[in-house]
Amino acid sequence: MERFDIVVVGAGLAGCVAAYTAAREGLQVVLVERGSQPGTKTVSGGLLYTHALGRLFPKFWEEEPCPVERAIDRNVVSFLTPTRAASLDYFDAEFSRPPFNAFSVLRSRLDPWLAAKAEAAGAVPVYGIKIDDLVKENGHVVGIRAGDDEIRADVVILSEGSNAILARGTASPPKPDPHVVGVGVKQVIGLPPGEVERRFQLRGISGTQYTTIGFPSDVEGGGFLYTNRETLSIGLILGMESLVRKGVSMFEVLEEYRQHPLLSRLLDGGTLLEYSGCFVEEGGWGRLLPLFGDGYLVAGSAAGFFLNSGFTLRGMDFALESGRIAGETAVRAVRAKDPSAASLTSYRTALEQSFVLKELRAFRGYPAVFRNPRLYGTYPEILTRLLHGAFFTDGSGRPHLRKLLAESYRGRASLTRIARDAWKFSSAL
Numbered sequence: 408m409e410r411f412d413i414v415v416v417g418a419g420l421a422g423c424v425a426a427y428t429a430a431r432e433g434l435q436v437v438l439v440e441r442g443s444q445p446g447t448k449t450v451s452g453g454l455l456y457t458h459a460l461g462r463l464f465p466k467f468w469e470e471e472p473c474p475v476e477r478a479i480d481r482n483v484v485s486f487l488t489p490t491r492a493a494s495l496d497y498f499d500a501e502f503s504r505p506p507f508n509a510f511s512v513l514r515s516r517l518d519p520w521l522a523a524k525a526e527a528a529g530a531v532p533v534y535g536i537k538i539d540d541l542v543k544e545n546g547h548v549v550g551i552r553a554g555d556d557e558i559r560a561d562v563v564i565l566s567e568g569s570n571a572i573l574a575r576g577t578a579s580p581p582k583p584d585p586h587v588v589g590v591g592v593k594q595v596i597g598l599p600p601g602e603v604e605r606r607f608q609l610r611g612i613s614g615t616q617y618t619t620i621g622f623p624s625d626v627e628g629g630g631f632l633y634t635n636r637e638t639l640s641i642g643l644i645l646g647m648e649s650l651v652r653k654g655v656s657m658f659e660v661l662e663e664y665r666q667h668p669l670l671s672r673l674l675d676g677g678t679l680l681e682y683s684g685c686f687v688e689e690g691g692w693g694r695l696l697p698l699f700g701d702g703y704l705v706a707g708s709a710a711g712f713f714l715n716s717g718f719t720l721r722g723m724d725f726a727l728e729s730g731r732i733a734g735e736t737a738v739r740a741v742r743a744k745d746p747s748a749a750s751l752t753s754y755r756t757a758l759e760q761s762f763v764l765k766e767l768r769a770f771r772g773y774p775a776v777f778r779n780p781r782l783y784g785t786y787p788e789i790l791t792r793l794l795h796g797a798f799f800t801d802g803s804g805r806p807h808l809r810k811l812l813a814e815s816y817r818g819r820a821s822l823t824r825i826a827r828d829a830w831k832f833s834s835a836l
């Protein structure tokens with residue numbers, strides 16, 4: 408049995424930052440990760456909004472090795488049907504200048520870079536060990552257990568990602584709800600040198616991201632395609648309940664997605680380098696786990712910090728910020744020799760003052776909006792029909808736009824239904 412001031416479970420973004428923050432204050436910190444190295448077990452699309460990382464490591468993009476891939480200055484949001492795409496295409500030159508808005512990242516590079524920061528600050532790395540359980544005394548968490556080994560600490564930070572098996576065991580978490588459980592699947596595709604720049608018309612470190620709604624097998628969920636330096640990241644987050652209802656596997660749906668004519672030309676000739684999948688809890692504000700208790704704090708996606716707006720997918724900046732705040736809270740508790748729940752409430756207060764809980768509360772209507780099945784079939788169909796009519800010309804006398812508009816929704820959704828959905832979308836956004 409060993410003893411530290413703080414044990415951090417999971418060397419993802421939340422865990423590495425929590426360990427870094429506490430270790431640089433001179434506390435004895437151990438960072439435990441089940442993967443043989445940080446980044447080997449994580450699944451993430453990989454679009455990182457930079458603000459939270461920039462606050463910790465200003466100009467991180469200039470470091471060697473560089474932890475990030477491309478500065479995203481072109482954001483394309485597309486509604487897909489099997490052969491069409493109706494897109495909003497937003498280019499912003501400011502986004503590819505310091506301090507940058509968002510970078511594409513590969514977690515196999517970012518996580519080891521961040522873990523190295525924690526190690527350099529003094530955190531002790533223990534990799535290749537899966538923590539099985541928490542050690543409790545009189546209901547108070549006093550350490551962690553892996554097999555017969557125990558590590559004891561004043562504060563345990565649980566940053567084990569969205570499965571959150573340990574965090575779920577601490578208190579009474581919300582009952583599982585099949586409507587808010589999703590599965591994420593992702594591939595990294597390698598392209599020959601120079602090909603990413605050529606296909607996406609990129610200059611320097613600039614990059615493009617596609618977010619898509621609708622199409623593969625009408626399963627509820629969305630997809631993404633991000634440009635990295637010499638690779639592409641492509642994937643989907645799909646509603647579990649919808650997958651089961653349609654009777655398709657996520658691997659089939661991903662294959663179908665890759666074949667979409669808008670995407671397949673971008674992926675042509677690529678080599679599959681990585682393939683991963685995981686569980687995603689998309690519940691948002693109403694489904695957060697208890698964030699702290701006697702002797703422990705929960706950070707990152709283990710707590711349920713994830714925000715999917717349909718056009719942005721955010722979990723990594725929430726993980727970084729909550730990891731930093733968890734690290735700072737744990738330091739105060741160790742120094743005060745009081746790791747009780749009463750002392751650790753300051754974690755929640757600090758999260759409420761940060762963007763983490765402010766944004767999750769402000770956008771608490773998102774998950775309900777994205778449970779609307781018309782978003783994935785009916786509305787992409789209506790939009791693309793309208794645009795097809797507007798652009799298609801065969802010399803037979805093009806109908807007036809008003810007529811096209813009426814034809815695009817007739818038989819698909821009533822005007823009242825569309826107006827109601829539009830109201831719900833705008834209220835949530």
Ligand SMILES: Cc1cc2nc3c(=O)[nH]c(=O)nc-3n(C[C@H](O)[C@H](O)[C@H](O)COP(=O)(O)OP(=O)(O)OC[C@H]3O[C@@H](n4cnc5c(N)ncnc54)[C@H](O)[C@@H]3O)c2cc1C
Nearest residue numbers: 417419420421441451452453454538568591707708722723
């Ligand atoms: C398909 C998909 C696409 C996504 N795309 C984006 C995106 O583009 N942008 C964005 O911001 N967010 C995205 N997210 C969300 C984002 O990936 C997560 O919010 C983020 O990774 C959470 O970081 P974390 O540190 O909390 O957890 P994780 O990154 O999951 O790290 C948890 C770590 O804990 C380790 N661990 C787990 N259990 C144990 C155990 N018992 N013992 C020891 N170690 C353990 C794991 O191996 C892992 O290394 C996406 C998620 C998915 C699934």
